[in-house]
Amino acid sequence: MEIFLMFLKVFAVGGAICTLAQLLINYTKITAGKILVYFLLAGAILQAFGLYQYVVDFAGAGATVPISGFGYLLSKGAMEGAKESLFKAITGGITAAGMGITAAIVFGYLFALIFKSRSKKN
C-alpha cells in the first residue's frame, strides 16, 4: 500500500513537471533545448536554497528523473563538497552528476555507432 501511494506521488509530481514543460511549449516560443536548460537551472537554484530536497523526499523518482533533478544533483553535490574543502566545492557538482554525464556520453556514442538514421523513412 505504501509503495502504491509512492507511485501515485511519483506519477503526479513527474507528470506535473512535464505538463509545465508542455505549457511552455504550447504558449511560448521557447525551444525544447532551452526548456531543458531552464528546468535544469530551476532545479539547481531551488536546491541551492535547499528547497528541491523537499520535492525529492516527497516524490522520489518523480522529482529526480526530470532534468530538474539533474540540476538538483549538481547543486547538492557542490553544497556537500563545500562543507569539506574548496577543491570539493568546485568538483562536487560534476562528481555527483558524473554517472549521468558518463552514461549519456558512453551510451550516446555507442548507440549512435550501432544504429542508423531513420529520417529517410519519415
Add this chain to the structure above:
Amino acid sequence: MENNQNFINDNYLNYVKSVSPKTNEKRSLIRAFLVGGLICSIGQGLRYMFQYLVGLEGDELAAYVSAVMIFLGAFLTGLGVYDRIGKFAGGGSIVPITGFANSVVSPAIEFKTEGYVYGVAAKMFVIAGPIIVFGVASSVLVGLIYYGIYNIF
C-alpha cells in the same frame, strides 16, 4: 496609413490562424502528464528493484537508476521508438532524463555521415552541451558561495 497597415497585419494573422493546423492544446497537456508520469514511475520501479534486489541506497542508488534510464532513452532513440513517443507526448518525453539521452543520440545518428569525430562525437552535444555547461557552471557557483558561507560564518 499606419491604421491600414495594422488592419492588413490583423487580417493576415487571422488568416494564418485559420489555415494553420489546430493542435489540441488540452490534449497535449494530458499526454505530457501521462507519459511524463509513466517515465518517472518506471524510474521509481527501478529504484525499488535496485534497492531491494541489489541493496543499493542513497546517491549510489540514484546514480544507477539515472544511468539505466539514460541507457533506455538512448536505446529507444536508436530503435526510432523514442521519437514516436515524442510525437505523442511532447514535453512528457523531453523533460525526463530519457529525453536528455534522446537529445544526445538523435543528432549523433543524424550527423553520422559527417564522420565519427566531427559528426557523431561533436553533434552529440548540440543540446546536451548547453545543459552540461549551465549545469557545471551553476554547480561551481553554488559550491563557491556555500564554501564562502561556511568559512566566513
